[in-house]
Amino acid sequence: MWLFGGSTKKEETAPAASAAADVPATAAPAAYDDTQLNISAFPVFDASKLHPLAGLDKDLEYLDLDEEKLNTVEGTGNGILPSRGWTDDLCYGTGTLYVSGLGLGGLVGLNEGLKHLPQGSVDPVTGAVKAAPFKLKLNTVLNQVTKHGPHVGNSAGVLGLLYNIIDSSLDAYRGRHDDLNSLASGALAGAIFKSTSGPKAMAYSTGLMTVAAAAWCGFKRMLN
Amino acid sequence: MSTPEADHSRDPCPIVILNDFGGAYAMGVIGGSIWHGIKGFRNSPYGERRIGALAAIKARAPVVGGNFGVWGGLFSFYDCSIKAIRKREDAWNAIMAGFCVGGSLAVRGGRKHMLNSAITCAIFLGILEGVGMMFQRYMAYANKPVPMPVPDQGGATPLGA
Numbered sequence: 330m331w332l333f334g335g336s337t338k339k340e341e342t343a344p345a346a347s348a349a350a351d352v353p354a355t356a357a358p359a360a361y362d363d364t365q366l367n368i369s370a371f372p373v374f375d376a377s378k379l380h381p382l383a384g385l386d387k388d389l390e391y392l393d394l395d396e397e398k399l400n401t402v403e404g405t406g407n408g409i410l411p412s413r414g415w416t417d418d419l420c421y422g423t424g425t426l427y428v429s430g431l432g433l434g435g436l437v438g439l440n441e442g443l444k445h446l447p448q449g450s451v452d453p454v455t456g457a458v459k460a461a462p463f464k465l466k467l468n469t470v471l472n473q474v475t476k477h478g479p480h481v482g483n484s485a486g487v488l489g490l491l492y493n494i495i496d497s498s499l500d501a502y503r504g505r506h507d508d509l510n511s512l513a514s515g516a517l518a519g520a521i522f523k524s525t526s527g528p529k530a531m532a533y534s535t536g537l538m539t540v541a542a543a544a545w546c547g548f549k550r551m552l553n
Numbered sequence: 554m555s556t557p558e559a560d561h562s563r564d565p566c567p568i569v570i571l572n573d574f575g576g577a578y579a580m581g582v583i584g585g586s587i588w589h590g591i592k593g594f595r596n597s598p599y600g601e602r603r604i605g606a607l608a609a610i611k612a613r614a615p616v617v618g619g620n621f622g623v624w625g626g627l628f629s630f631y632d633c634s635i636k637a638i639r640k641r642e643d644a645w646n647a648i649m650a651g652f653c654v655g656g657s658l659a660v661r662g663g664r665k666h667m668l669n670s671a672i673t674c675a676i677f678l679g680i681l682e683g684v685g686m687m688f689q690r691y692m693a694y695a696n697k698p699v700p701m702p703v704p705d706q707g708g709a710t711p712l713g714a
Contacts, residue, residue: 417572424575427622471661483615486578486622525611 415497419490426489427482434481435474442473484522488538491518508546515542566633570626577625578618585617586610627654644682651678 412418447469449460495514500506519538523530563569593609594602631650636642655674659667 416576419579420572420575422575423579424571424573424622424626427578427619428571428574428626479616479619483619486575486618487582487615489575490579490582490618525607 415493415501418497419493422493423486423489427486430485431478431482435478437481438474438477439470441477442470445469445473488518488522491521492538492542508543511542511546512539515539566636570629570633573629574622574626578622580618580625581621582614582618584621585614588617589613624654624658627657631657644679644686647682648675648679651675 412421447461447465449458451458492514495517496510499510499514503510515538516535519534519536520531522538523534564572589609589612590606594606596609597605628650631653632646635646635649635653639646652671652675654671656667656671659670662670
């Protein structure tokens with residue numbers, strides 16, 4: 330039990346304590362009655378009444394140790410999670426994109442695998458149809474899932490990594506965090522991502538990533 | 554996370570899994586870029602060394618990142634789950650999480666492979682935790698409180714003596 334914690338338990342025990350203290354007072358000889366200190370007349374010590382300014386009647390309070398370590402660039406703090414700086418943004422952004430890419434790609438792979446399930450074999454002599462064993466089917470599906478999932482996830486993760494690195498650099502360079510940075514870093518990340526596939530693919534990817542960054546900015550505004 | 558030795562520089566448990574996924578993935582991609590950049594550069598013929606390095610980075614760095622990310626994220630996931638089940642934080646959490654990660658990553662290789670991989674991972678995490686503990690103890694020993702110097706005044710008895 331916490332010594333100075335809640336006052337509820339103390340109040341419960343208070344009548345019992347005074348009742349117990351009454352017994353020797355009444356059982357004592359009458360000659361001592363005027364000189365004896367009447368124990369039951371003492372107030373039961375209640376920590377919250379003894380020291381009201383200390384706030385001991387409240388529950389435990391938690392110190393927010395990380396408050397001063399939050400991101401200090403102007404315009405931050407409107408994200409979904411509190412950010413401690415560019416490393417937090419990088420890790421959360423990349424991780425979220427990577428995991429969602431992994432999940433989406435896994436779903437695509439599941440679909441592909443279920444579409445191309447191995448057919449049963451037909452015995453050429455008897456003509457009996459033998460279904461493919463379960464393990465073979467499971468293996469087909471798992472192969473497709475592990476082929477598509479990591480591919481989509483890795484691409485999304487690289488995009489997220491580039492986007493967040495460029496975004497944080499722009500934030501630090503311009504000293505503020507706003508939608509313009511987001512759009513610019515989306516465009517740059519898309520351009521770098523497809524920089525070896527020719528100008529047309531680069532233009533497509535740049536446009537797509539800019540739109541995605543704009544959608545993200547709109548989503549954040551909608552939440553706030 | 555109310556134990557006094559809890560790490561307050563990290564986020565609370567369910568959300569920190571995403572952070573670890575991203576951190577491990579970023580570490581893997583950046584490290585893989587350096588590794589495979591150098592490897593692709595050295596393994597390409599003269600005249601194509603830069604483009605060879607770029608091709609190697611493009612092909613392999615995200616894969617390294619993915620491997621790192623899945624390992625770190627799964628570890629964080631198991632660590633959080635074990636913490637939630639056991640309601641305590643000690644070195645055994647990490648070792649058990651390592652065991653689960655090793656088993657999960659080898660799940661398609663059969664039971665024997667799973668067990669081997671799980672035990673290897675658990676031993677690796679155990680060594681890691683042990684080194685961490687040794688380091689912590691060394692730091693505590695190096696920074697141990699120094700007794701106050703006794704004032705050198707002859708005859709005067711100190712208080713409480």
